[in-house]
Amino acid sequence: GAVVSQHPSRVICKSGTSVKIECRSLDFQATTMFWYRQFPKQSLMLMATSNEGSKATYEQGVEKDKFLINHASLTLSTLTVTSAHPEDSSFYICSASGTLDTDTQYFGPGTRLTVL
Amino acid sequence: AQSVTQPDIHITVSEGASLELRCNYSYGATPYLFWYVQSPGQGLQLLLKYFSGDTLVQGIKGFEAEFKRSQSSFNLRKPSVHWSDAAEYFCAVYGQNFVFGPGTRLSVLP
Numbered sequence: 059g060a061v062v063s064q065h066p067s068r069v070i071c072k073s074g075t076s077v078k079i080e081c082r083s084l085d086f087q088a089t090t091m092f093w094y095r096q097f098p099k100q101s102l103m104l105m106a107t108s109n110e111g112s113k114a115t116y117e118q119g120v121e122k123d124k125f126l127i128n129h130a131s132l133t134l135s136t137l138t139v140t141s142a143h144p145e146d147s148s149f150y151i152c153s154a155s156g157t158l159d160t161d162t163q164y165f166g167p168g169t170r171l172t173v174l
Numbered sequence: 175a176q177s178v179t180q181p182d183i184h185i186t187v188s189e190g191a192s193l194e195l196r197c198n199y200s201y202g203a204t205p206y207l208f209w210y211v212q213s214p215g216q217g218l219q220l221l222l223k224y225f226s227g228d229t230l231v232q233g234i235k236g237f238e239a240e241f242k243r244s245q246s247s248f249n250l251r252k253p254s255v256h257w258s259d260a261a262e263y264f265c266a267v268y269g270q271n272f273v274f275g276p277g278t279r280l281s282v283l284p
Contacts, residue, residue: 064217092272101264101276102218151217161206161225161268165218 064166079137081152088154091135096149142173176201178275186281195250197265205269207248212262
């Protein structure tokens, strides 16, 4: 139980384009989903928290217009990096908590984004 | 504000040796405590967690951790390390927010 998937696992895009990353909870209902960014050899930085059906709550310093988060259902959240630039290249990881275990986050495998 | 420290950036042990990874936290009350493991290029896998009760918790892959309130610590241990345990280990606390420590990289010598 508690499986979270992400798609795609790796994406390369040109500067100026937008990229959408999906995060799905496969065997439980995710009332809350989290999006993290991880730089090489560093810990995870929380970007935003989203509750199903509500607007996401962004951490200080994270541009909400650049990183669009949608949590339209109890099993799917999406992160769209708009007008991506090389500095947006990073490892993006989602996690989910929900009906299975409300106080534990279960993580997806991550998405490696490279912006050329 | 809550915080998490992992004093050791990198630890190297020989296969078969015992392991202890340190984690200290700062929070006004007893938070929920977690250990996650991350293999290269992968997401995080939950090893174990502590919410309340018995202060020695058992996790997957032969890991255990002990919560010591007096030391604000939640150290991770394994009696005999396997080569496949080489990875990055993150301690996390959930008080007001979910906060991760900086991580400890474990290398295992054959």
